[in-house]
Amino acid sequence: MAFVVSSAFAQGKGEVPDSLFDKAVEFIKRAEGWHRGQMPYIGYGHCLLPGETLTENLSKAQADSLLRSDLRKCCDAFREFENDALLLGVLSYNVGIFRLKGHGRIPKSRLIRKLEKGERDIYEEYVSFRCYKGKVIPSIERRRKAEFALFYIP
Template sequence: MKKLLFVFPVLLFGLFVKAQDGTGSSSSGEQELLFERAVACVKHFEGWHTSRNYPYIGWGHKLLPGERLDSHLTKAQGDSLLRADLRKRCVTFRRFGKDSLLLSVLSYNVGEYRLLGSGKIPKSNLIKKLERRDRDIYKEYVSYRKYKGKVVRSIERRRKCEFALLYIP
């Protein structure tokens, strides 16, 4: 298993290097490659959820009020749900430009309200920093590695992998 955790990021990083053309321009094909990389990353770290993981199904899709649980969700349907969720979150974070996909993947795991704030929850330091146009966000991004106040090494590895794969300098 440890070999798989090491090989997966290395393979995806190879895709990342191929996508860089050195000009700093962002073509539609490059954006699509980044999106595919994000989908693969989420699938790798989320794993497949079945009806016993209620309210999560597929690759981490949380059932919303009014949505019905399909007990025989196919991998294709789960893939479609994941892509729709990521695209919806990309729209939410599009004001952050090239960081929108990175924020979308993070919010898929921690929730949009943890980043953008709502009610009693204040806006995150990550969002505040990006609003100030300060893109030195590695420390803030990786800080989303705790569960019940304790650092979880697997979540920390996930954040570092996401950042390495999806951050556009």
Template sequence: MKKLLFVFPVLLFGLFVRAQDGTGSGLSGEQELLFERAVQCVKRFEGWHTGRDSYIGWGHKLLPGEKLDSHLTRAQADSLLRADLRKRCVTFRRFGKDVLLLSVLSYNVGEYRLLGSGKIPKSNLIKKLERDDRDIYKEYISYRKYRGKVVRSIERRRKCEFALLYIP
């Protein structure tokens, strides 16, 4: 029964995903459809931010010196989200099929948590992908904790992302 409760929303969610109108992104049709899935997935789980906590729109983090109005329209926020995801796709393009999966994960947890920086080591997920081992479900789902405790809503988000964006 629990599996049905998880699979049904994923299937419904997939039905509402629409292909982008072709804006010269350089992605093939299938990749563009996956990109749209990624955008819709982030919107669904991220929710709307008003700027109180340095996030606006669909989870865009305000950078130092960035001057954006907290009264964004939905279209402006959508454009920001797409730009952020495309930047992350460039960062993770060396991972081939897993580029969108890693981009969406890094949108939530940060690129530095995956790639490492300074004192933070490279993640086991990235190490495994660099060894060409694509059995990454366990490592991907491990990004479900907040302050050391498993959060069920984050776990659901990771499972949905993996179901929508993982290419076997």
């Protein structure tokens, strides 16, 4: 089943091809790996939501479908950023939409504030999402750099 690219992915005259969305899915699969015994995370990093009855015993096809659905939701949350919707969607799949857009007492990220001003020099802000419990994690930093190289559209 082909993914119909929404207006969130408009790029001037054209749209982000399905192949770029598929590339993002495959990248996330490699980066996340298979989550087993790491509840509430299952499949390729899907976080179980309250009321979901899924278990760790899903097939690769089910996990792929969950990943695609989650990534679409993440990208849709950033549709106003047009060319950057996929890049922000990939990041938010890992760190959460609220960490970027803010919510309640959590302020908007510097990355989003910069994009809202129309600034395109966002590399440092993007790669700054490389910490866990306040410490820089080299593998996460490599992941952010790879995501930026693959999905940033100048």
